[in-house]
Amino acid sequence: MYCDFNIKEFTKQLQNSCTKIQTKKIKKNNTITTYIKNRNQICILVNGKADLIKYDINGNKTIIETLKENDTFGEIFFPMTTNSDLFVIAKEDCEVISFIFDDISKKCSRTCKFHETLKTNLLNLFIKKIVNQNIRIELLTKRSIREKLKSYFSSLSKNSSIKTFYIPISYTDLADYLSIDRSAMMRELKSLQEENIITRKGNKITLNK
Amino acid sequence: MYCDFNIKEFTKQLQNSCTKIQTKKIKKNNTITTYIKNRNQICILVNGKADLIKYDINGNKTIIETLKENDTFGEIFFPMTTNSDLFVIAKEDCEVISFIFDDISKKCSRTCKFHETLKTNLLNLFIKKIVNQNIRIELLTKRSIREKLKSYFSSLSKNSSIKTFYIPISYTDLADYLSIDRSAMMRELKSLQEENIITRKGNKITLNK
DNA sequence: TAAAATCTGTTGCAATTGCAACATTTTTCT
DNA sequence: AGAAAAATGTTGCAATTGCAACAGATTTTA
Numbered sequence A, B: 001m002y003c004d005f006n007i008k009e010f011t012k013q014l015q016n017s018c019t020k021i022q023t024k025k026i027k028k029n030n031t032i033t034t035y036i037k038n039r040n041q042i043c044i045l046v047n048g049k050a051d052l053i054k055y056d057i058n059g060n061k062t063i064i065e066t067l068k069e070n071d072t073f074g075e076i077f078f079p080m081t082t083n084s085d086l087f088v089i090a091k092e093d094c095e096v097i098s099f100i101f102d103d104i105s106k107k108c109s110r111t112c113k114f115h116e117t118l119k120t121n122l123l124n125l126f127i128k129k130i131v132n133q134n135i136r137i138e139l140l141t142k143r144s145i146r147e148k149l150k151s152y153f154s155s156l157s158k159n160s161s162i163k164t165f166y167i168p169i170s171y172t173d174l175a176d177y178l179s180i181d182r183s184a185m186m187r188e189l190k191s192l193q194e195e196n197i198i199t200r201k202g203n204k205i206t207l208n209k
Numbered sequence C: 001t002a003a004a005a006t007c008t009g010t011t012g013c014a015a016t017t018g019c020a021a022c023a024t025t026t027t028t029c030t
Numbered sequence D: 001a002g003a004a005a006a007a008t009g010t011t012g013c014a015a016t017t018g019c020a021a022c023a024g025a026t027t028t029t030a
Helices: A007-016 A099-103 A113-142 A147-158 A169-176 A182-193 B007-016 B101-105 B113-140 B145-154 B171-178 B182-194
Strands: A021-026 A042-049 A050-055 A061-067 A085-091 A094-100 A164-166 A198-201 A204-207 B020-024 B041-047 B050-055 B060-065 B086-090 B095-101 B164-166 B198-199 B206-209
Touching: A021 A169, A061 B020, A061 B113, A061 B206, A094 A099, A099 B086, A099 B113, A113 A147, A113 B060, A113 B101, A113 B113, A147 A169, A147 A182, A147 A204, A169 A182, A182 A198, A182 B164, A204 B145, B041 B101, B060 B113, B095 B101, B101 B113, B113 B145, B145 B171, B145 B182, B171 B182, B182 B198
Parallel strands: none
Antiparallel strands: A021 A094, A042 A094, A050 A061, A050 A085, A164 A204, A198 A204, B020 B095, B041 B095, B050 B060, B050 B086, B164 B206, B198 B206
C-alpha cells in the first residue's frame, strides 16, 4: 500500500537529516496559527487531532479539513490569493513538526542519506492528502443534505459489512464540515430515522438495509 | 516559486530514466478511461484539457476536476472504496504520460541520475494539485449560488486589478463544476447583472466596483 | 448546407434549505 | 458542586434552489 510507513520513524529521520525541522506541542483548543504563516512551510501532525477552519463574512464557520495523525498542512497548500482567514485549531493535544519545502526539494549538499527517503515519504503523505481531499470533494458535490449525510456515513463504514459506527465529531461540527445549516441537518437526520433508513442513538449510527 | 518547472523537460527526463513510462495521445471528446483503471498509476496531462467527471444515481453530472497542462490524475488519488464511476474526458486533443508510482518511489537499482529529479518534480506537481483541490473545496463550501459564482469569478481574476475576464468553460459545465442547477445559476447571473454587481456579455464577465 | 445536437435563456411551481428563536441536555470550568 | 458554556433538539416561516418544460441561438456533424 501507498501509505504504510511509520510517522515516528519519519520524524526521527527528519531530526537526523540535514534538514532543519521544528517540533512543537500544542495544547487542546489552542490555535496553531504559527504553522500557517510562512509560505513554503509544510507541517505534519504527528499526534492528536486538529481542524483547519475558516469563517466567512457572514460568520459562517466551515471546517475545511479535519486533521489527524500523519496529515499534512501549511500555507504552501493554499493559493497566494487566498483572502479568507484560515486557522488550525487543536481539538486534542497535538505534536507538530514543520520544515521548509525548499530544504527537502533542493539537492542536499551534504548528501545525507536520509534526504531521499524523506522525499519518498513526503510523496506518500501527499498522495494520502489528495485522497482525503477527493473524499471531501465527493461529499461537497452532493446536491442535498440527505445525500451528504449518506455519503459521510458510508465513508465512516468503510468496510461495507460494518453498518454500525460512531460519529467522531459533534453534530455542530458535522454541519460545519458538510457546509450546511445545523438545524436543517438535524431535521434531515430525523427524517432518515422516521423512514427507517438509519437508527441513531447519540453519536451511534446504524445503517438499516 | 514551487511549480516553475518545465513539463516537456520532465517528460524527456522520464523517457531517459529507468522508469517505464507510457505516452498516449487522445482525440477531443474521447474518454481516457484506460488511465484510471490501474491502482498506483499516475497520469500527467502534458498537453490539452480534460475533465474528470462523475454521474450519480440520479443522472446528475459533476465535474470533479478540470485538468489542464501539468495536472496529475489517476486512480491512485481515489479511495479504494469509491463506488462512483469516474471518467476522464478529453475536452481538447490531449497528450498524456503515465507510469506506476512504485517505479518512482522505490529505490532505483540502476541509480540512474534522473530518478531523484523525478521525485522532486512529482512533489511539485502534487503540491500544485493540492492547491487546486483547495480552491475547489473553497468554492464548494460556499453556502449559496451567488457566493459560489463570486468565488469562482474571483479565482478567475487572480490579479485583483483585472476585473474583466472570459469564462473558459460553457455555462452548462460551470453549473456541473459548481454542483448546482443550471437554470438556478442563470437566474442568479441575471440578478447579479440587475444589481449591477457584474456585467456579462456571452462568456465575458466584468466585475463592477 | 441542412439537420442534429448542444448550449443559452426563461419561467412557474414545488421542495428543500436556511434562519431565528427557543427549550433541554450535556460538558466544561472554577 | 454549582455555574457557565456548549451541544442537541425542535419548530414556523421565508428565501433559495431544483425541476420540468419550454423557445431560441449557436455549434457540430453528416
